[in-house]
Amino acid sequence: MKKSKLFAAIGGLGMVALSAFLMSADHMDAPSVKGSSADIADFYAFQGENNNNFVFVANIQGLLPAGQATEQAVFDESVLIEFNIDKDNDLKEDLVIQAIKRGDSMHFFGPAVPEYTGEEGLRSTILSSSARRSVKISTIDDIQVAEIDGIKLFAGPREDPFFFDLNKYNSIVAGDATEFSTEGTDYYAGKNVLSVVIELPKSMLPGGTVGVNQFSPDTPMYNVWVESKRKI
Template sequence: MSDHISGPRALAEPIADITDVYAFPSPENPGHLVLVVNTLPFARPDGRFSDGLIYRFRLRPLTLRDDPVGSRRYDTGTEEFVFDCVFSDPAEAGGAQTGSCRTPAGERIPFPVDDPGGGKGGGVRVFAGPRWDPFILDAPAALKTVATGRLAFTDPSAIFLDGKNVLGIVIEVDCAQVFGERVELVGVIAETLTRGRHNVRIERTGRPEVKNLLLGPKQFDQVNRDLEIRDLYNMEDAFHLADGYLGAYRARLNANLAFWDSLDGRVDWPADARGDHPLVDLVLADHLVVDVGKPYPENGTFLEIERAALAGSEHLTCGGRALNDDMMDTFLTFLINAGHGPVIRDGVDRSTRPATRTFPYLAEANPEPPRPPAHHHGRP
């Protein structure tokens, strides 16, 4: 469920729903960064992108600074690299569709949808099309955990509706050519926005499960128990949160982070003097953190840079998020016992159709995907 159906608007208009974002060094081209955004839960194997949306990646260079308490933090400046993908109306070409990617240098790269070769230009390569959803989680067990207050994962378990498809966009970037030699640590987010003179942000996503597991549950929040907060959060600029709802976000995160910490019967993340959970600021800095100078991992780098910063130490990996990374075990363990106890496993270790090590990385779409659940509305 990662970021699938992460609010009322996503449920009402699933074509704009971001399901996952990934950022990792290319396994086949050293010095290249791969950006992936998946959209439209339960896409058809012949699905097409909306011609009314902008599919956007935003990257900002990050600077690590030492804090007086011994930890480190990474600051975002104002410099930004933006990649915008837009698509033609497939109805005008008998179902065929083309896309165009505008690079940070302003170059436009055309490409046909669902062509594994994609399009190339200016140090950038682009693919877009239906692909097998790479996210792995026993989602019903996660929801049961929230509902009952007890860990509900079994080992082994199964991926929820395994074989479902998404619409994926993959951009591979020659870092030296596009960013310059000086950029190493970057923050990565993806957005969907309305296309036209006035662009309205529909969704924005950085790290997985921020909205569905950390902002979605209402019952633990004594301040804003009746507030559906995720649509408000989706409309925010991830690199610059407005003041208006910041208190509401913090109250919801304080409550839900404390809930996850409580599941092993012990407090591993004690609140500070103001009552804030130690991870609130990290969660609100909601972007993947990637070191483009480190080599490609297959597994185990999710949150490594953030955890190293909290400990005041140097990170050892590229961080970010790779397609085959079993990141939910890392995520759950970090929230529940801060890495001080056993690994919290969700019972699912790998996709039944893993991503590849060659462009466009995402596995081919399932020609016979499972049907969406009954509560899933909108275009399938």
């Protein structure tokens, strides 16, 4: 396998079993990561509108001011976003999809077998010998979606989709309130993230593992998670 630059993980999010819709969020990271170009805010994995497809979404650099995402944040060419897919429930990645910025575009590699797995999977090399696809990075005024080989790709600013009443949560923690209201106030409304999205046919992945979900034992399941890795 042709090797490219070596990357080491500095952040990871969301070991989840994928069936229909799952999400994970982490907007308040440690000071060394929070606000950096590698900070992961959200990870979503779900079945697409076309139920023959899976969709993976990684949101980074959360809490960007409304209307200023492309002015205050850009994708970092030294940061690799890596979607990990475990098909046999051994909690080790069997396939990865990598995304990295080059110039004005986001380039995607895979799904392909990674060179490093398990504990060694904290580092990666770009799988430049695997299938390479790209999409021009969108701005607020210029939305770009590429469709290549049945795969849809997007990279650019979006409004943060995560809903959480942070102010009420802080009041409960401080003892000034005892419960959330029925509707709540979304602390993240109007704030932005930089999103990396890939939608691909399920047929591009090997079969998952049955018997994992006790509520749907015949449904094949995958463990999926996302990592951000910086060049070393």
